[in-house]
Structures are given as C-alpha cells and as structure tokens.
Amino acid sequence: MTVSVLPAPRVDRASANASATAWALAARGGDPVAAEHFVRALHGDVLRYVARLSGDPQTAHDLTQDTFARAFDSLHRYEGRASARTWLFSIARRTVADSFRRAAARPRIADTPDWQAAVERAQPCGLPGFDDGLALLALLEALPEERREAFVLTQIVGLSYEETAGFVDCPVGTVRSRVARARAALERLLLETDAPADLAA
Incomplete structure (x- = not known):
C-alpha cells in the first residue's frame, strides 16, 4: 500500500x-x-x-x-x-x-558465511552513527517546541521551507527564523556537552 x-x-x-x-x-x-x-x-x-x-x-x-x-x-x-x-x-x-x-x-540471521562483512557492507555511508543520532534526539528535546518542529521537518524529515510553512501554518520567514535559532541552540548545546564534532555537521 x-x-x-x-x-x-x-x-x-x-x-x-x-x-x-x-x-x-x-x-x-x-x-x-x-x-x-x-x-x-x-x-x-x-x-x-x-x-x-x-x-x-x-x-x-x-x-x-x-x-x-x-x-x-x-x-x-x-x-x-x-x-x-x-x-x-x-x-x-x-x-x-x-x-x-x-x-x-x-539480531538478524544472515545466510552468508561472512556475516560481519555483510553487515559492514549494509551500513549506510556518510551518515552519523546510531549513538550520535540518539544524542541528537536528546538535544532536540531541549529546544522550544516550535523551533524543534521546524528543525525536524526541514533538516531531518526533508521538507522544504515552503512545505513546512504550509504544514505548520506560518510564514516561510518564520520557519527560516525558527530553524536558524534551533541550529544555533543545538551548536551551543553540542559545545556545552562536548558532543562529537561530526554530529554538528
């Protein structure tokens, strides 16, 4: 479906x-x-x-x-x-x-003699690790609700600013402002918690 x-x-x-x-x-x-x-x-x-x-x-x-x-x-x-x-x-x-x-x-069952190599090949490239992803989720919880929603919809879910503006019923400029402020707050929180530098990227 x-x-x-x-x-x-x-x-x-x-x-x-x-x-x-x-x-x-x-x-x-x-x-x-x-x-x-x-x-x-x-x-x-x-x-x-x-x-x-x-x-x-x-x-x-x-x-x-x-x-x-x-x-x-x-x-x-x-x-x-x-x-x-x-x-x-x-x-x-x-x-x-x-x-x-x-x-x-x-746990997953692999029908291959070299299951470790198979798992490594199956890992997505260029993405933050699972632990980093959980750390990001924890940091997002510290953001004000409206900024968190705008950041998640545009930077994680992948909606455009225009789509997000229609989704949350506010002007595009407001969405851009919320995302910018959310990003600045996350960068500050990352520095305060000594999170890995690559998570900020």
Missing part, C-alpha cells in the same frame, strides 16, 4: 488545530465521540509525518497506530498548552525513534 508523504492541503489550519485540541481535551474527559473526532482529524497528518520521518511507508500505519495508542495512554496529562497536533507529533517522533532503537537491537 502506497502512503502519500506530501503535506496535506492548507485548509484553515489554525481552525483545524483548534478543533483537534478541543476534541483532545474532551476525549481526556472520557467523551468517546470526541476521541473519534480527534483521531480522524489528525490521523492523516501523523501518517504522512511518520512515513517521512521513518523513511519506510510500509511501516507507517503501524507507527501511526502506536502513536495514537501512546497518545491515549498519556491523554490524562495533556492540558492543551500546545496544540494537540504539535503534542501528537512529539509523540510520533519518540515512536519512530523507539522503532529505530528496536531495529538496531534486533
């Missing part, structure tokens, strides 16, 4: 976000109809987001289901300070990161 990973058309995003947030808060109070509306309102966005973030559209549905399961488990702690969409995206990011951790820890 092919999953579209392009941003959803821009249709009064602010109003849609407000409605989704209201439904999330009502669902927190035990309203099953509100819970259904909450899922319907944000399911498509989360599906596209995790497909882009994971790079694997085939697992996007499972990751989306896991994201909503986690969201409902922690819904009692949601107070609406951030939009439900932003809150849900932060859960989706952790869900994808956890799937990467599980995949990295899972």
